Amino acid sequence: MSTLKVTDLHVSVTDEEEKTEREILKGVDLTINTGETHAIMGPNGTGKSTLSETIMGNPNYIVTQGDVTIDGESILGKPVDERARLGLFLAMQYPAEIKGITNAEFMRAAINSRRADDDQISIRSFLKELDKNIKTLNMTEEMTERYLNEGFSGGEKKRNEILQLMMIKPKFAILDEIDSGLDIDALQVVAQGVNEMASPDFGTLMITHYQRLLNYIHPDQVHVMMDGRIVKTGDASLAEELEEKGYAGLRDELGIDANLVDDDVDQTADATGNGDD
Amino acid sequence: MPKSAVLALDPVLLSAAKFDDEPQWLTDLRQSSWDKAKELALPEFAKINYRHWPLLEFAQDGQTNTNIPDDIQAETESYNFVSVGKTTVKSAIPDDLVKQGVVFCDLQTAAKKHAELLSKYLFTKAIKPDEDRLTAVNASLMDSGVFLYVPHDVSIKEPISLLQVQDSRQKTNFVNHNVIVTDDNSSVQVLQRTETIGDAENPASVAVEVISGPGSHIKFSSLDSLSEKTNAYFNRRGHLEKDSEIDWTMGVLNDGNTIADFDSDLKGTGSHAEVQTVAISTGKQTQGIDTSVTNYGKHSEGNILQRGVLLEKSALVFNGVGKIIHGAHGSKAQQENRILMLSPEARGDANPILLIDENDVIAGHAASVGRVDQKQLYYLMSRGLTKEVAQRLVILGFLGVVLTEIPIAAVRNQMIAMIERKLINGQRTE
Numbered sequence: 234m235s236t237l238k239v240t241d242l243h244v245s246v247t248d249e250e251e252k253t254e255r256e257i258l259k260g261v262d263l264t265i266n267t268g269e270t271h272a273i274m275g276p277n278g279t280g281k282s283t284l285s286e287t288i289m290g291n292p293n294y295i296v297t298q299g300d301v302t303i304d305g306e307s308i309l310g311k312p313v314d315e316r317a318r319l320g321l322f323l324a325m326q327y328p329a330e331i332k333g334i335t336n337a338e339f340m341r342a343a344i345n346s347r348r349a350d351d352d353q354i355s356i357r358s359f360l361k362e363l364d365k366n367i368k369t370l371n372m373t374e375e376m377t378e379r380y381l382n383e384g385f386s387g388g389e390k391k392r393n394e395i396l397q398l399m400m401i402k403p404k405f406a407i408l409d410e411i412d413s414g415l416d417i418d419a420l421q422v423v424a425q426g427v428n429e430m431a432s433p434d435f436g437t438l439m440i441t442h443y444q445r446l447l448n449y450i451h452p453d454q455v456h457v458m459m460d461g462r463i464v465k466t467g468d469a470s471l472a473e474e475l476e477e478k479g480y481a482g483l484r485d486e487l488g489i490d491a492n493l494v495d496d497d498v499d500q501t502a503d504a505t506g507n508g509d510d
Numbered sequence: 511m512p513k514s515a516v517l518a519l520d521p522v523l524l525s526a527a528k529f530d531d532e533p534q535w536l537t538d539l540r541q542s543s544w545d546k547a548k549e550l551a552l553p554e555f556a557k558i559n560y561r562h563w564p565l566l567e568f569a570q571d572g573q574t575n576t577n578i579p580d581d582i583q584a585e586t587e588s589y590n591f592v593s594v595g596k597t598t599v600k601s602a603i604p605d606d607l608v609k610q611g612v613v614f615c616d617l618q619t620a621a622k623k624h625a626e627l628l629s630k631y632l633f634t635k636a637i638k639p640d641e642d643r644l645t646a647v648n649a650s651l652m653d654s655g656v657f658l659y660v661p662h663d664v665s666i667k668e669p670i671s672l673l674q675v676q677d678s679r680q681k682t683n684f685v686n687h688n689v690i691v692t693d694d695n696s697s698v699q700v701l702q703r704t705e706t707i708g709d710a711e712n713p714a715s716v717a718v719e720v721i722s723g724p725g726s727h728i729k730f731s732s733l734d735s736l737s738e739k740t741n742a743y744f745n746r747r748g749h750l751e752k753d754s755e756i757d758w759t760m761g762v763l764n765d766g767n768t769i770a771d772f773d774s775d776l777k778g779t780g781s782h783a784e785v786q787t788v789a790i791s792t793g794k795q796t797q798g799i800d801t802s803v804t805n806y807g808k809h810s811e812g813n814i815l816q817r818g819v820l821l822e823k824s825a826l827v828f829n830g831v832g833k834i835i836h837g838a839h840g841s842k843a844q845q846e847n848r849i850l851m852l853s854p855e856a857r858g859d860a861n862p863i864l865l866i867d868e869n870d871v872i873a874g875h876a877a878s879v880g881r882v883d884q885k886q887l888y889y890l891m892s893r894g895l896t897k898e899v900a901q902r903l904v905i906l907g908f909l910g911v912v913l914t915e916i917p918i919a920a921v922r923n924q925m926i927a928m929i930e931r932k933l934i935n936g937q938r939t940e
């Protein structure tokens with residue numbers, strides 16, 4: 234078993250224009266073991282992506298206090314590629330598009346970066362694995378020969394993130410709003426991919442705005458994040474409670490002083506119609 | 511007329527360059543070019559200042575070393591022509607081509623055995639000896655090179671490949687001149703590979719005249735990797751007659767200072783040139799690449815596509831010159847010059863220069879100088895790729911538009927391998 238542990242994490246970002254630092258995460262604690270599925274829910278702008286990117290090692294996020302460890306060893310001093318090779322994976326909310334590199338070529342390079350020079354994956358076993366996974370995700374072979382995310386629709390990008398997840402097989406995956414931009418059919422397909430990964434050696438941290446995703450990928454623990462902190466943790470029923478009360482309701486119940494953007498104030502958790510797939 | 515301080519043209523050079531038993535017409539060509547060289551100006555290339563380079567500092571007593579290293583010897587099998595300095599190591603084409611009248615030999619042999627044919631094309635159509643000092647010096651001092659002539663209606667399927675090695679195991683001059691001619695409705699693919707052995711400091715002057723007769727088609731690829739100690743001048747010039755086409759793909763991967771003048775003169779109606787170059791500068795080198803296409807003929811078409819990458823403290827200038835001469839109705843000229851810089855200390859410049867003297871044309875250009883996108887690097891690295899591998903992928907992706915266009919798969923793979931090697935060496939010192 235491996236453990237990913239976040240302790241009293243404070244993170245700031247620099248405002249490019251005003252040259253000021255702003256604290257986004259204000260003391261986050263979180264422990265995820267392999268074999269577990271966690272969900273973080275929270276209103277927009279509360280710091281969910283900041284948490285994911287900081288764990289992954291995005292240099293734009295400055296840790297001012299606290300620690301992130303894997304099996305007791307701090308990873309904060311390690312660059313993003315080293316963290317990836319230690320077993321971290323982040324399915325990004327906004328994946329980059331890169332011309333001239335095919336999807337397949339990239340995934341093979343990613344797999345090989347974890348292997349010794351004399352133990353690189355054979356083209357045959359790579360293609361076999363790729364074939365299996367694109368079937369699960371209802372993708373076409375043609376998509377793997379296209380340039381990395383280039384001209385992909387929002388939904389295609391999400392599938393492609395999950396395809397990479399399935400090919401790379403990390404220890405811990407953070408899925409940042411993997412449900413946004415997906416219609417129900419696509420969401421089911423993507424969830425199926427994630428569920429296939431389930432194993433005692435794999436832990437998931439799902440980040441979502443909506444409860445809907447949790448109908449397809451069942452969490453062991455649900456954390457609610459507001460204003461840069463985890464304000465409540467519970468089991469799957471917490472998501473349902475949130476669906477009833479909305480973020481505003483929970484905020485008032487907990488007596489937290491957090492600003493919510495309008496759509497979170499009237500949110501009904503069963504949001505639909507943002508799919509473009 | 512501006513003269514360069516670097517000019518040191520001793521008459522000894524002229525006699526040393528002469529081939530054994532050289533015919534008089536060639537000696538005369540050398541002499542008349544020599545006489546003009548001193549008065550001719552160095553060519554001007556926008557934003558490329560090379561005047562202080564020792565491009566004309568030739569070795570007075572340039573020696574010939576006829577010993578051929580084993581690794582070159584081992585490579586001869588993959589080429590039709592191999593030379594080291596002035597020494598021709600191999601020159602062979604299949605018998606059936608000889609039977610069809612294809613001429614293929616070194617310049618020295620051609621001057622004697624195919625004097626009439628060679629003299630019709632050598633410094634007459636594509637490059638003129640009195641254009642500027644650098645062409646004049648090449649004409650006076652040429653000491654190696656190839657003549658390829660493809661008769662009318664002959665199509666050569668297998669590429670003709672040349673390996674021309676600059677011998678810098680000692681002070682030796684390398685003034686190379688090649689002439690490629692396709693007569694009416696013929697076609698051929700040519701690969702020219704240039705490299706250096708040894709680490710003496712020498713200048714290099716490499717010229718290629720490509721003359722495509724009516725309705726003929728030439729695919730010309732080159733891969734240059736001269737050494738860090740070489741100051742190089744390249745001149746590759748196409749002269750295109752009616753309805754002919756030249757597709758150029760050039761990898762400028764030298765380690766030393768380079769000035770490259772790549773021109774296509776679209777003389778004939780309906781002639782067509784595609785010019786694609788890839789250049790990588792590393793270390794402290796400067797490479798200036800001046801690629802021009804001139805539309806003379808009606809309905810002629812010329813497209814330039816250039817991609818360059820800079821590492822360390824290097825410099826790279828891409829000039830894309832599109833000239834449309836008055837009367838070239840219905841002609842087309844497009845160009846795209848893009849440069850990617852990996853280091854804050856590198857200096858890149860991409861200049862489209864359009865000189866259009868005709869209304870009935872379609873012309874366009876795009877240019878950019880940029881840095882590697884940090885978001886892209888982060889994304890690739892977040893999947894476990896090291897920074898170096900991620901950078902190389904982004905670069906190969908950037909160069910991809912040119913690389914995928916290379917018609918011969920073997921050349922494409924060789925080019926990619928050479929690019930990777932140059933990038934790895936450049937990254938090592940970053």
Ligand SMILES: Nc1ncnc2c1ncn2[C@@H]1O[C@H](COP(=O)(O)OP(=O)(O)O)[C@@H](O)[C@H]1O
Pocket residue numbers: 246247248257275276277278279280281282283284293
């Ligand atoms: N790279 C960044 N630079 C500047 N501000 C940022 C950056 N990333 C996030 N922020 C700010 O941090 C806050 C939290 O954003 P984010 O973590 O994306 O929230 P969430 O994912 O919960 O919607 C927002 O106010 C956002 O504008």
Ligand SMILES: [Mg+2]
Pocket residue numbers: 281282283326409410
């Ligand atoms: Mg977010």
